[in-house]
Amino acid sequence: SQMALSLGFHIIYSCIGMVMPVFMAISHYKYIKTQNPVYKNITQAWSKGVAIFFATGAVSGTMLSFELGLLWPGFMKHAGPIFGMPFSLEGVAFFIEAIALGFFLYGWNRFNKWFHWGTGVLVGVSGIISGILVVSANAWMNSPSGFDYVNGQYLNIDPIKAMFNPAWFSEALHMTIAAFSATGFAVAGIHALMIYKKRNIEFHTRAFKIAIAFAAVAAILQLLSGDISAKSAGKRQPAKLAAMEALFHTQTYAPLVIGGIPDTATKKVNYAIEIPGLLSFLEHDNFKQEVIGLDAIPVKDQPPVAITHYAFQLMVATGMVMMLAGVLYFIALWKKRKWLFKGWFLKLFIIATPLGFIAVEAGWTVTEVGRQPWILQGIMRTSEAVTPMPGIQYSFYLFSFVYFTLSLAVIFLLSRQIKMVPELYDRK
Amino acid sequence: MLTVVILFLFFAIVLYFLLGGADFGAGIIELFTSDSNKHRTRKTMYQAIGPIWEANHMWLVIAVVILFVGFPTIYSQMCIYLHIPLLIMLMGIIARGTAFSFRNYDAIKSENTQTLYNHIFVYSSVVTPLFLGITAGSAISGQIDFGATTFLSAYIFSWFNWFSIAVGLFTVALCGFLAAIYLIGEADNPTDVQRFIKKAKALNIAAFVCGGLVFIAAEVENIHLAHWIFGNAISLTAVIAASISLILLWVTISLGKKMVARVFAAFQVTMILLSVGYRHFPNFIILKGGQNMSLLTDHAPQKTIDDLGIALLIGSLFILPALFYLYYSFRDKNTN
Ligand code: HDD
Ligand code: HEM
Numbered sequence: 001s002q003m004a005l006s007l008g009f010h011i012i013y014s015c016i017g018m019v020m021p022v023f024m025a026i027s028h029y030k031y032i033k034t035q036n037p038v039y040k041n042i043t044q045a046w047s048k049g050v051a052i053f054f055a056t057g058a059v060s061g062t063m064l065s066f067e068l069g070l071l072w073p074g075f076m077k078h079a080g081p082i083f084g085m086p087f088s089l090e091g092v093a094f095f096i097e098a099i100a101l102g103f104f105l106y107g108w109n110r111f112n113k114w115f116h117w118g119t120g121v122l123v124g125v126s127g128i129i130s131g132i133l134v135v136s137a138n139a140w141m142n143s144p145s146g147f148d149y150v151n152g153q154y155l156n157i158d159p160i161k162a163m164f165n166p167a168w169f170s171e172a173l174h175m176t177i178a179a180f181s182a183t184g185f186a187v188a189g190i191h192a193l194m195i196y197k198k199r200n201i202e203f204h205t206r207a208f209k210i211a212i213a214f215a216a217v218a219a220i221l222q223l224l225s226g227d228i229s230a231k232s233a234g235k236r237q238p239a240k241l242a243a244m245e246a247l248f249h250t251q252t253y254a255p256l257v258i259g260g261i262p263d264t265a266t267k268k269v270n271y272a273i274e275i276p277g278l279l280s281f282l283e284h285d286n287f288k289q290e291v292i293g294l295d296a297i298p299v300k301d302q303p304p305v306a307i308t309h310y311a312f313q314l315m316v317a318t319g320m321v322m323m324l325a326g327v328l329y330f331i332a333l334w335k336k337r338k339w340l341f342k343g344w345f346l347k348l349f350i351i352a353t354p355l356g357f358i359a360v361e362a363g364w365t366v367t368e369v370g371r372q373p374w375i376l377q378g379i380m381r382t383s384e385a386v387t388p389m390p391g392i393q394y395s396f397y398l399f400s401f402v403y404f405t406l407s408l409a410v411i412f413l414l415s416r417q418i419k420m421v422p423e424l425y426d427r428k
Numbered sequence: 429m430l431t432v433v434i435l436f437l438f439f440a441i442v443l444y445f446l447l448g449g450a451d452f453g454a455g456i457i458e459l460f461t462s463d464s465n466k467h468r469t470r471k472t473m474y475q476a477i478g479p480i481w482e483a484n485h486m487w488l489v490i491a492v493v494i495l496f497v498g499f500p501t502i503y504s505q506m507c508i509y510l511h512i513p514l515l516i517m518l519m520g521i522i523a524r525g526t527a528f529s530f531r532n533y534d535a536i537k538s539e540n541t542q543t544l545y546n547h548i549f550v551y552s553s554v555v556t557p558l559f560l561g562i563t564a565g566s567a568i569s570g571q572i573d574f575g576a577t578t579f580l581s582a583y584i585f586s587w588f589n590w591f592s593i594a595v596g597l598f599t600v601a602l603c604g605f606l607a608a609i610y611l612i613g614e615a616d617n618p619t620d621v622q623r624f625i626k627k628a629k630a631l632n633i634a635a636f637v638c639g640g641l642v643f644i645a646a647e648v649e650n651i652h653l654a655h656w657i658f659g660n661a662i663s664l665t666a667v668i669a670a671s672i673s674l675i676l677l678w679v680t681i682s683l684g685k686k687m688v689a690r691v692f693a694a695f696q697v698t699m700i701l702l703s704v705g706y707r708h709f710p711n712f713i714i715l716k717g718g719q720n721m722s723l724l725t726d727h728a729p730q731k732t733i734d735d736l737g738i739a740l741l742i743g744s745l746f747i748l749p750a751l752f753y754l755y756y757s758f759r760d761k762n763t764n
């Protein structure tokens with residue numbers, strides 16, 4: 001669970017690290033095209049955020065690459081050579097990202113403006129590439145491939161095949177979209193709050209528009225991508241799908257279970273809304289076909305049902321809300337311009353600020369807890385992977401403390417950046 | 429391809445030592461700067477390492493990735509037996525990196541918070557290379573004991589011994605020395621140049637003393653360091669080359685040739701690493717009882733090594749030109 005904490009923390013940085021540079025590049029582009037200084041201010045304000053996040057993301061990532069070994073040496077010994085490929089390439093991508101960021105942050109008025117803009121774009125592109133690469137490493141843990149497992153030996157290793165395992169596409173797609181909607185809603189929410197408080201309305205409105213455009217499109221696409229993910233998970237990890245849906249019994253016309261409290265003792269879900277046949281339809285495109293339930297899985301191979309189910313519900317619920325908010329934004333943009341400055345409209349987006357990140361965390365809980373008790377689906381159990389060193393819980397406390405402090409520090413710094421917007425960017 | 433991978437590993441380690449080391453050194457110098465000059469040192473330093481420090485630290489990430497993909501057994505044993513120093517080093521890296529960028533990007537520059545960032549920055553700049561050195565020293569100290577039965581002998585004495593600690597101190601001194609040489613070229617007025625030259629001299633002496641300590645500690649711990657280093661032609665040549673370059677270094681500094689001085693300083697440190705590395709090659713970790721973990725035998729399956737080698741070659745095609753251009757563009761800070 002240490003890994004979970006680190007990654008749970010790190011993923012917030014990764015999402016922002018992937019998406020903010022894209023926003024930054026868009027606003028920079030608008031500045032170059034329109035020469036409107038507001039866009040320059042937005043770009044520079046965001047680039048400071050990016051710098052803070054990159055530094056924290058870089059150290060938390062360096063920490064992760066050590067942590068893998070420090071906490072899971074048993075796992076890394078076998079897994080390193082097989083799924084290390086995406087990590088090596090990720091290293092390359094980060095390197096490029098760090099170089100490009102150096103150029104971008106310190107390059108104002110130094111280089112040709114399009115070269116400078118290009119380095120900003122490169123920061124975003126390499127961030128996204130590296131995000132996709134690591135997710136493909138995680139996907140490999142869900143669908144191990146690229147080797148033969150014979151009598152406890154890992155033979156015929158093929159790192160390239162391991163990288164393009166059956167789960168990589170659905171996971172990477174879902175994750176990339178999630179990063180855009182989570183970061184987009186968070187950024188849009190903060191700017192909406194400032195508009196609501198009537199601070200620097202022009203600055204914040206333009207910033208809001210860039211962020212929400214991405215967030216809204218991503219939130220709508222997320223539904224489709226979630227469907228692809230669920231189909232792929234059902235095929236390779238029926239136990240995970242059953243836990244997500246709290247489907248205790250294998251059945252035809254399997255229902256979609258919404259909400260409810262799963263009870264593992266009686267194998268029932270209490271207080272849930274069930275829509276008969278819908279799960280069969282979502283998984284297999286017809287209402288009748290059988291869906292595997294938890295009763296088909298040996299008890300010792302079952303993931304914790306309640307956590308997986310709640311996390312899944314949370315992700316989908318927040319996803320739905322964000323999608324509706326996204327649709328509303330487009331209605332406002334195309335048909336009801338005056339909504340854009342109405343209090344209720346802004347409040348909606350202020351409330352939506354954390355939703356995307358809640359969904360991201362819930363989503364990772366689904367894939368990771370849904371994979372338990374395996375660290376490597378069907379091959380290695382989590383309990384076999386942990387370090388033999390006693391007293392490991394102290395390392396755990398230490399890491400937790402560090403992450404906690406870092407989060408506080410970043411929040412502190414960002415709030416100070418936002419507080420200073422009027423003074424730094426208002427003077428004409 | 430194994431050769432390519434090992435070469436990359438060596439380059440990544442050397443470059444991390446040089447670039448990351450100079451970076452840490454900047455913090456060490458700040459620690460030993462009198463209060464009246466701190467502000468100017470900080471400014472020089474910020475201009476000098478601001479755009480490039482993140483890239484410098486990527487070499488560590490590269491080295492770690494090569495280790496865990498290419499040499500997973502070596503990596504996992506290091507992580508088990510050297511868990512504690514690695515952990516402390518990590519904490520140092522985190523504290524330092526964040527403090528450095530926070531003190532620059534905190535929108536409100538108040539006295540208290542700036543002092544806090546400064547403290548975190550300078551102390552972690554010392555702790556990190558200290559434990560980096562301790563980890564490196566421990567890998568070759570022969571104190572890691574797979575047969576250990578107690579917590580102390582397995583997880584503490586593997587690194588808590590005279591030799592490892594002496595190597596740690598030596599590393600700290602070298603980092604400071606590298607940084608001083610580097611900053612000489614970055615200072616924008618003669619008084620600062622003189623100050624950094626003084627620092628460089630002091631740290632050079634410190635490095636000498638610590639180097640001596642390493643040899644003494646090696647004798648105490650029964651490690652035949654002197655024999656290893658002076659007992660074969662290549663290592664000996666490397667040491668002699670290092671000594672000559674040191675003399676040339678001081679000549680060039682007094683002549684005011686800053687770039688050449690940097691090259692000599694880098695050369696010197698590279699030679700030190702080479703002399704130790706060559707003598708131990710292909711062993712990466714030396715265990716208690718004379719066994720070793722070797723880069724030539726304890727590596728990942730051939731297919732992985734091949735793919736890793738190709739990935740590194742292609743990656744460096746992108747990285748190296750970009751990196752050179754970055755250094756080149758920011759070589760002269762005064763053009764802003
Ligand atoms: C190297 C691979 C790797 C990757 C890319 C991820 N994880 Fe993971 N995760 C693990 C490796 C792992 C693990 C080592 O396999 C864990 C640790 C304990 C376990 O059972 O599996 C795990 C467990 C785990 C759990 C289960 C709960 C627990 O054991 O306490 C959660 C909620 C997460 N992780 C969260 C994440 C998040 C938010 C990630 C994205 C950033 C992520 N994981 C990517
Ligand atoms: C086991 C898992 C992981 C490891 C070992 C790992 C490793 C790293 C490393 C070494 C860095 C720092 C490089 C730098 O200095 O920028 C980093 C940052 C980053 N990671 Fe991860 N990572 C993991 C999980 C993830 C996941 C799941 C994502 C997914 C989306 C991700 C996306 C990123 C991104 C985008 C950054 C850049 C941060 C920024 O630009 O601010 N990582 N990671």
Ligand code: HEM
Binds near residue numbers: 142178225230322360
């Ligand atoms: C609205 C409907 C959604 C559905 C049906 C859905 C479905 C799924 C499924 C089935 C998985 C598990 C995939 C696997 O194990 O391979 C998953 C994972 C995940 N979900 Fe969702 N999801 C939805 C919305 C969201 C939203 C809105 C976000 C965030 C903004 C999000 C973030 C994630 C993340 C980060 C993961 C883990 C990484 C991955 O598999 O890519 N999801 N989702």
